[in-house]
Amino acid sequence: MIRLEKRPNPSRLWTALTPVLAVVLTMLVGGIMFALLGKPPLEAIRTIFWDPLFHPQFAGYSRPQLLVKAGPLILIAIGLSVGFRAGIWNIGAEGQYIMGAVCGAAVGLAFYPADTWLLFPLMAIAGALGGWAWAMIPAFLKTRFGTNEILVSLMLVYVAENILASASAGWLRNPEGMGFPGSRNFKQWASVYNDELVINTGMHWGVVAAFIAVIAAYVLMARHIQGFNIRLTGEAPRAARFSGVSPARIIFLCLGISGALAGMAGLFEVTGPAGQISIDFNSGYGFTAIIVAFLGRLNPFGILLAGLLMALTYIGGELAQLMLGLPGASIQLFQGMLLFFLLATDVFTNYRVRLTGREVA
Amino acid sequence: MADTLLSIRGLTKAYPGVVANDDVSFDIMKGEIHALLGENGAGKSTLVKMIFGLVKPDKGEMLLDGAAYAPGKPSDARLSGVAMVFQHFSLFDALDVAENVALGMETPPPMRDLARQIKEVSETYGLPLDPYRVVGTLSAGERQRVEIIRCLLQNPRLLIMDEPTSVLTPQEVDILFETLRKLKSEGTSILYISHKLEEIRTLCDEATILRLGKKVGTCTPREVTARQMAEMMVGSSFLTPEPKATEKGAVLLKCDKLSMPAPGAFGTPLREISLEVRAGEVLGIGGVAGNGQDELLMALSGERLAPKGAIWFKGGDISRDGPMKRRDAGLLSGPEERLGHAAAPNMSLTENAVLTGARRKGLVSNGFIDWGKAKGFAEEVIARFDVRTPGPGVAARALSGGNLQKYVVGREILQAPDVFVVNQPTWGVDAAAAAAIRQALLDLAAKGAAIICISQDLDELMEISDRFGALNEGRLSPTRAVAELDIEKIGLMMGGAHDMEVAHVDG
Numbered sequence: 001m002i003r004l005e006k007r008p009n010p011s012r013l014w015t016a017l018t019p020v021l022a023v024v025l026t027m028l029v030g031g032i033m034f035a036l037l038g039k040p041p042l043e044a045i046r047t048i049f050w051d052p053l054f055h056p057q058f059a060g061y062s063r064p065q066l067l068v069k070a071g072p073l074i075l076i077a078i079g080l081s082v083g084f085r086a087g088i089w090n091i092g093a094e095g096q097y098i099m100g101a102v103c104g105a106a107v108g109l110a111f112y113p114a115d116t117w118l119l120f121p122l123m124a125i126a127g128a129l130g131g132w133a134w135a136m137i138p139a140f141l142k143t144r145f146g147t148n149e150i151l152v153s154l155m156l157v158y159v160a161e162n163i164l165a166s167a168s169a170g171w172l173r174n175p176e177g178m179g180f181p182g183s184r185n186f187k188q189w190a191s192v193y194n195d196e197l198v199i200n201t202g203m204h205w206g207v208v209a210a211f212i213a214v215i216a217a218y219v220l221m222a223r224h225i226q227g228f229n230i231r232l233t234g235e236a237p238r239a240a241r242f243s244g245v246s247p248a249r250i251i252f253l254c255l256g257i258s259g260a261l262a263g264m265a266g267l268f269e270v271t272g273p274a275g276q277i278s279i280d281f282n283s284g285y286g287f288t289a290i291i292v293a294f295l296g297r298l299n300p301f302g303i304l305l306a307g308l309l310m311a312l313t314y315i316g317g318e319l320a321q322l323m324l325g326l327p328g329a330s331i332q333l334f335q336g337m338l339l340f341f342l343l344a345t346d347v348f349t350n351y352r353v354r355l356t357g358r359e360v361a
Numbered sequence: 362m363a364d365t366l367l368s369i370r371g372l373t374k375a376y377p378g379v380v381a382n383d384d385v386s387f388d389i390m391k392g393e394i395h396a397l398l399g400e401n402g403a404g405k406s407t408l409v410k411m412i413f414g415l416v417k418p419d420k421g422e423m424l425l426d427g428a429a430y431a432p433g434k435p436s437d438a439r440l441s442g443v444a445m446v447f448q449h450f451s452l453f454d455a456l457d458v459a460e461n462v463a464l465g466m467e468t469p470p471p472m473r474d475l476a477r478q479i480k481e482v483s484e485t486y487g488l489p490l491d492p493y494r495v496v497g498t499l500s501a502g503e504r505q506r507v508e509i510i511r512c513l514l515q516n517p518r519l520l521i522m523d524e525p526t527s528v529l530t531p532q533e534v535d536i537l538f539e540t541l542r543k544l545k546s547e548g549t550s551i552l553y554i555s556h557k558l559e560e561i562r563t564l565c566d567e568a569t570i571l572r573l574g575k576k577v578g579t580c581t582p583r584e585v586t587a588r589q590m591a592e593m594m595v596g597s598s599f600l601t602p603e604p605k606a607t608e609k610g611a612v613l614l615k616c617d618k619l620s621m622p623a624p625g626a627f628g629t630p631l632r633e634i635s636l637e638v639r640a641g642e643v644l645g646i647g648g649v650a651g652n653g654q655d656e657l658l659m660a661l662s663g664e665r666l667a668p669k670g671a672i673w674f675k676g677g678d679i680s681r682d683g684p685m686k687r688r689d690a691g692l693l694s695g696p697e698e699r700l701g702h703a704a705a706p707n708m709s710l711t712e713n714a715v716l717t718g719a720r721r722k723g724l725v726s727n728g729f730i731d732w733g734k735a736k737g738f739a740e741e742v743i744a745r746f747d748v749r750t751p752g753p754g755v756a757a758r759a760l761s762g763g764n765l766q767k768y769v770v771g772r773e774i775l776q777a778p779d780v781f782v783v784n785q786p787t788w789g790v791d792a793a794a795a796a797a798i799r800q801a802l803l804d805l806a807a808k809g810a811a812i813i814c815i816s817q818d819l820d821e822l823m824e825i826s827d828r829f830g831a832l833n834e835g836r837l838s839p840t841r842a843v844a845e846l847d848i849e850k851i852g853l854m855m856g857g858a859h860d861m862e863v864a865h866v867d868g
Contacts, residue, residue: 235706
């Protein structure tokens with residue numbers, strides 16, 4: 001019989017090992033899936049994990065994409081991880097990301113065609129505020145009426161998508177766009193274009209912000225009393241209240257941080273790689289970031305690595321679609337598997353597996 | 362030898378890393394009330410589980426009435442005439458008494474017959490119980506009766522009782538003892554597990570004492586003192602705390618008709634609680650569990666805010682202040698539930714030091730935690746309160762109950778509170794550690810702090826308190842000096858018959 005025995009202390013070894021094990025298992029089962037789809041499994045996995053970085057022909061294009069994709073994932077995931085540590089489940093980062101992009105872009109476009117370096121920081125702040133405000137809705141409803149933040153934040157994603165659609169087709173539409181939906185293109189507006197800071201690296205302001213967020217989150221969670229209170233609330237809510245932590249304040253703080261970071265990520269995306277507000281501007285970063293946060297064990301540096309890995313599967317997935325004709329859904333399935341295996345192997349951090357024979361009489 | 366009922370010979374049971382029972386042998390005579398004594402972790406439960414067929418011994422044998430006895434499961438034990446009343450009840454709240462009893466039987470008779478049997482047994486043994494009452498409406502004492510009657514219906518030859526009095530008022534204890542004596546007179550043997558030494562002295566014929574899995578002695582409880590038994594249990598003599606007759610100072614904490622609604626469906630509302638506690642004084646608050654103890658602690662710690670004007674500390678109204686403000690002012694508290702309330706289970710002892718010590722111990726400056734200082738404070742608590750742990754980096758949940766209790770109580774005491782409110786400070790703690798905690802509380806009072814000790818252990822309250830009050834359904838009886846109380850009066854206070862109320866209305 002297999003028995004699980006609770007460890008007195010969470011195992012440090014397994015905490016570090018489970019993400020690796022999850023990746024390996026995903027590769028294995030993913031490979032089987034690809035084989036069942038009639039694609040060569042080894043080649044598919046090499047295309048996803050190896051080619052984006054080292055393929056002689058494609059790597060030149062896809063290597064900078066790594067940071068472009070990882071940046072928003074990391075930035076959003078860092079914010080989410082803060083809330084998850086407190087047991088506050090913001091599932092609606094996608095909506096906050098959209099609202100950040102819309103608000104930031106709207107503020108910028110209101111000044112079109114101003115030519116001042118002040119505008120971009122202003123837009124970044126507006127983007128953060130937009131995401132923050134969107135996250136305050138579930139926070140307020142939770143603290144005031146005891147609603148479930150998971151449902152409310154998730155529902156608000158669909159509201160945000162509709163706002164995005166109306167913005168790109170209506171009130172933010174490019175007046176010179178000949179009636180096509182979509183805002184003015186920021187790539188053609190030098191003073192606010194969030195271009196690569198170093199050529200051919202993919203490094204834009206959003207990536208810089210993500211790196212700063214990683215360090216700030218580490219300091220917050222490891223050294224600051226607010227970070228301690230957040231962890232305490234997640235670990236033992238009653239002990240937190242006994243300590244004097246106000247649950248409502250933690251809810252506002254955590255949802256606020258994750259909303260603001262998601263909003264900022266949206267703004268950096270719309271002014272940079274995306275270039276404009278369009279109906280399909282959002283590409284699911286807000287949801288994928290949930291996987292990134294867990295894959296990174298809610299640890300800032302773990303999230304940094306997880307974000308890069310996830311970005312790799314994105315780029316590699318696209319490459320696999322292109323070169324091997326793998327269906328897009330199978331790539332998403334592949335990413336989902338990663339989270340699934342991570343959560344499954346997680347049991348080893350807190351439990352020890354024991355094989356027991358029948359007890360001898 | 363003819364009148365030996367159960368003979369235990371060389372029972373040994375080892376778990377990975379610990380020998381729970383090491384070559385334990387003793388006999389239980391027919392019609393004898395036999396006490397099994399020992400600290401927490403001495404191996405009492407393992408031994409009893411082996412007798413009841415829940416655990417199989419590694420070595421050794423048992424003889425029941427001269428025949429080999431090796432129960433493979435509890436139903437085997439029941440068939441052989443061994444029954445057990447557990448410390449924690451397994452009853453369904455939504456069902457009535459008869460239905461609950463039927464659920465525990467292999468072949469229950471028709472309900473009406475069963476109800477009649479229950480009534481008979483309950484009358485014969487002086488345990489009044491209505492078979493049609495829904496269990497959810499019963500008190501802890503009545504629930505225990507359900508369990509006892511469930512056992513008695515099987516006509517057991519040996520009845521095992523695990524800490525039966527921990528949930529009872531003194532009056533209920535008397536009723537229980539009458540029942541047990543009646544059973545004994547009919548020839549039933551009883552194995553009685555407890556750490557309440559006075560009880561054992563009044564009830565039991567023989568006692569077997571376990572320490573660290575080994576039998577360390579037997580005695581006839583009537584012929585030795587409680588202190589001698591305690592010393593055998595602990596293996597060394599320990600100090601009985603002695604209250605010092607210090608001058609009582611000014612009133613530090615005062616509750617003025619503190620009323621609060623119940624915190625949830627299973628909570629108890631607080632009703633017009635008035636109390637005062639002075640510098641250098643220990644106020645003991647007794648009562649059966651679930652009568653507002655937790656709620657009172659939360660009201661005093663600031664976890665739940667009281668209505669304006671209800672709680673006064675050093676002359677100022679602190680009713681609306683949260684836990685941090687109260688701690689800053691010098692009012693500290695220690696909740697009953699160690700894991701999850703007083704301490705975060707998965708966090709290290711150092712982190713748990715920050716939990717309440719952050720501000721008073723200056724562990725935080727400009728919002729940043731000084732982990733070095735926090736570790737230092739944790740180590741100080743560990744050293745001063747003899748907490749057995751490999752170090753402050755260990756998760757709180759890895760500590761045994763007693764050690765964690767020493768840690769969380771020590772953490773507050775070392776912050777030098779002016780008023781310390783503590784709920785069940787020695788619950789589940791072994792005798793030596795309990796004595797140390799009580800002594801620490803008395804020392805704190807001697808230095809001029811006021812202490813409110815909420816406890817269900819009356820012996821403890823009598824030992825350390827200057828004054829005593831009892832909680833009953835969220836009401837606090839008028840408090841009286843311990844010196845003028847006897848067990849009868851205490852029982853009445855706990856039962857809610859406030860015969861002294863009239864005289865104190867204007868208090």
